Amino acid sequence: MRLYPAASFVTREALEETRIGNILVPKGVCIWTLIPTLHRDPDIWGSDANEFKPDRFIDGVSKACKSPQGYIPFGLGTRLCLGKNFAMVQLKVLLALIVSKFTFSLSPSYRHSPVFRMLVEPEHGVHVQIQRI
């Protein structure tokens, strides 16, 4: 959800002229926040930003990075994803059921090539070898 968040971006339109820090956003301008870029920003996550380290979340999201807005796989604010809690419960239940019965390893034919369309997708699919435990 941090390194390869499902959604590539969130967008907001300035309904009136708005100042964000020292940037003046004119009325009508759309701002696109690129979630994968934000989630790998070393200024927010540290020099190991590109490393898979689930331990960084051990004390919750607020302690994992420098800004509470630095981790937004489900967006932020009043238009936050409606299905956030549902999706997280589903993912945890599904993953727990799968890893209790199978082991996974990447197939030698797997080519790592994430593409950033509306969703972050594996360009050539995810080739895995699955074994029943």
Ligand code: HEM
């Ligand atoms: C891993 C799964 C999911 C991810 C990563 C995800 C991500 C997102 C993101 C980034 C947004 C935009 C939020 C913003 O603009 O601040 C969004 C909006 C939304 N999502 Fe999800 N979503 C997921 C699953 C779901 C599910 C399961 C549902 C419904 C059951 C759902 C329903 C919605 C709805 C209705 C919105 C629009 C909310 C609004 O504009 O007020 N999402 N989602």
